[in-house]
Structure formats: structure tokens, C-alpha cells
Amino acid sequence: MAAIVTCRNIAKRFANGTLALDDVSLDVVEHQFLSLLGPSGCGKSTLLRLIAGLSEPSAGKIDWQAGASGLSFVFQEPTLMPWATALDNVLLPLRLAHVPTAERQDRATVALAQVGLAGFEKSYPRELSGGMKMRVSIARALVTRPKVLLMDEPFAALDEITRFRLNNDLLELWQRESLTVVFVTHSVFESAFLSQRIAVMAARPGRVIEDIAVDAPYPRLPDYRTSLTYNEHCRRASAALERAMAHG
């Protein structure tokens, strides 16, 4: 199992002096679903932004597997352009990459259908529900056919029923597209449901304190949520989070 992204002894100090991350080493394994779990302020979003290249580490190195390219980022908010239709929002990355008009229209239409939004191409963001907006945001991330999908608490603002639905759909997309996912969350239950591996982080300074394997098989159907195995994984992740809080 090859690491697609390798973080070596990463530190990040903000301009105001805060040490957001200290000596973080983490391998993101290809095709793996990895969650970063931790209390707020543990630097999990900062780490994700570093991996995305949206900011530079103060120390350490982030290496990408040779030849690996293409990452997409899903923000906590849907982050759609309110003046553009769902289709125009989804095809934006292709437009920025100068993909010809007809091709980008087709690919964006397919991406919208993939997230269950066929028929909503001409809708504006304000006409869509919170869950649908997040789906558009995911379609925009998938339209470039990325190898790595970075997600920063994407479902935190949604109601539980919508969140569960999107969890199921995300797992299906992850398997179908053989993506590598790095998923930031503060929910023990969400990380235990989705991931193969949970990196638990502590705050002040932000660091990874435990690396938990969640070996329940996929597909994880809705009844996994009430199973004993799930319960056990939640218990272990929860205990690790307790220890992370004690460290911080």
C-alpha cells in the first residue's frame, strides 16, 4: 500500500505566534479513507490546508507520490458562486483549466448526476437545500477526476438525516471512483462510520497522538450504524479522543 501523500515532521506557526501544528508525520495511503479526528483548535483543518497547498508549512516536508496529481477540496460551507447555476458551479474547475465548452458541459452534467442531482443543472444555489448545495460542492470536487479528495468538515452544518444520506453516498462514490479521501471531522460517530483509519489529534500544539484502524468491511450499509462492531469502533475512537483532550 503506497503512500500518496507523505507528511514529514510538519510544523505550522501562524503570524501571530500560535503553534498550530508541531512535528506531525502522517502517511496518506492511496485509495484509503482517512479521517482526522480531534477537538476544535487541534489543527486538523490547518493540516488539510497544508496538504492542499493552500498554505506552506513552517517546518517539515509534504511529498506527493511521483506522478500523482489532482486533488480537490470540499469546504465546510458549500462555497458555491451564488450568481451561477449548479451546472456552471460544477464546471468551474474545468473552465479554469481551459477544457473545451462541450466537454466541460458533458462532464459537469455527469458529475451532477453522480451526486443525485440530475435535472437541477439550471437551479441557482439559493433554490437548493443545504444538503443539495453540499452535493453540488462534491460534484464540483469530483468533476476534475481527482485522485485525492480533501474534505473539511463538509457535513457539520447539515441535519442528521441529511448527513447520514450524504455519508452513505460519499462511501459509494469513494469506492466507485477509487478515491483517496482525507476527511476532517470532530464527530467520533462520523469518523467511525466512514473511515478505514482515524488519525486522532490533540491541541496546543496540534499533533497526531493516535492512529486507529477501523477494519469493518465495506460496503457499510445503514445497519452498520446499529451494529456491535460499529459500537466497538466508536468506543475506541471515543476513548482516544478523551485522551487527546487530556493531552491538550
Added chain:
Amino acid sequence: MADGRPTTDWSKFVAPLVLGLAALALWEGLVRAFKIPPYLLPGPILILQTLVTDWQTLMESWWITMSISLAALSVAVILGVALAVAFAASKWIERSFFPYAVVLQVTPIVAIAPLIIIWVNDVKLSLLICAWIVAFFPILSNTTVGLNSADRNLVDLFRLYRASGWQTLRYLKLPAAMPYFLAGLRISGGLSLIGAVVAEFVAGTGGSQSGLAYRILESGYQLRIPRMFAALALISASGILLFLALSLLSHLCLRRWHESALKQES
């Protein structure tokens, strides 16, 4: 309006209309009852009659005033947006130029108009410059704020996809600035008319190439007060027309997405 609901709230239009007509009727009644001479205060009917008899002259002047205002507004839009884009591109340009834009804005136009009229030989051009000075600032400052108001996560997203500066401007900053620009445009529309009228008062041009302001001055000298009122009514009407046209434009541009253009849910 076009949402297919059969009930329209007519009171919105009827109430101010009824009030206006009642006020005009009262005005006419008072003028007649107290036999106020027309050189002090003409009644609305006489003003309307003057408007009809002097239509030709007044319309020529109206067109001159309007063409100066519209030209000034157009130049204000082009230069205002261009400078705002330059501000967005470089903090140094913004820091160097912005104070002077403020100076231009806070200096009363009546005070600089005589200078401009002396410096610029062409009267029409000098009026245009005065109107432009007044109309320029709201567009510049609103567009500048608008260009900086794009969602920060969207800015990150554009960086992530390696968008060029031009792409970021075209697909993100300009659309995000649109509501701010349009709000500035509505203010500037009225200001350009005020600027054109004020400057003409200062310039006091004569002859056939005169705008509505000169007609007011001229009517004052000749004690043709009904004509003065008629010219005044035309200026107000033009201001209202400009405002409505720009509001309509703003609504058409924003109706699909911006909060300000959405009907409230009832």
C-alpha cells in the same frame, strides 16, 4: 411581479398617487382662492399649460441636460470600474490614489465648477467634467468594496485550481462586485444629473445650447415663473426616470441570485 400570483398590491401605487393628486388640487385651489399672481406662485394647471406651449424649447434643453448627465455617468462607470480593478490588483495603486479620490469627492462641486469652466474652453465639456466628478466616487468606492468582498473560501478554491489573475477577476471578483457596483450606479445616476444642473447654474451659458438649469435662470430674470416651474418639474421627472431605469437594470441583473432582489416570502 412575474411570479404568477393574480393579486397585485395596488395600494402601493394608488396611495401615493392619490396623495399627490390631492396635494396638486389643494395647491390649485389655494392659488385660485387667494388670487395669488402667477409670478409669485403659478398653479399646477398653468405650469402644465406652459409645459405644453414651451415644449419645443424645454425639450431641447432637457435633452442637453440629459445627454450631459448620461455621458458623465458613462465616463464615471468606465473610469470608476477601471480604477477599482486597478485598486484590487495592487494595494500600492489603491494607497496612492484613494486619498485623492476622496478629495475629489469632498470638495463641493459649486466651488470647483468656476475653475473648470475657466480652464476648459468648451462649455459642454466643462459641464460634463463637473457632472463626472460628482458621479465618479460612489461607483469607485462601491466597486472597490465589492471586488474585495468575494467569499474567501472561493478565493482559495480559485487558487487551488490555479486560476490566473484574469480568470479570478472575470469569474469571481467582478460577479461578486456586481451588487455593490449597481448600488453605486443608482446613487451616481441621480448625482450626475445634480452635477450637470449645478455646473450649468455656475456656468450660466446662454443661447440655444442651454440646458434646463439655464432655462430656470433665464425664466427667473424674465419673471416667467410658470416656465421656471415647468423646467423644475422636468428636472425632477428626469431624476425619477434615471432612478427607475437604474433600479430596473439592477433588478434584472440580480433577480436570480442576490438577496436584495428577492421577494420576501409571505
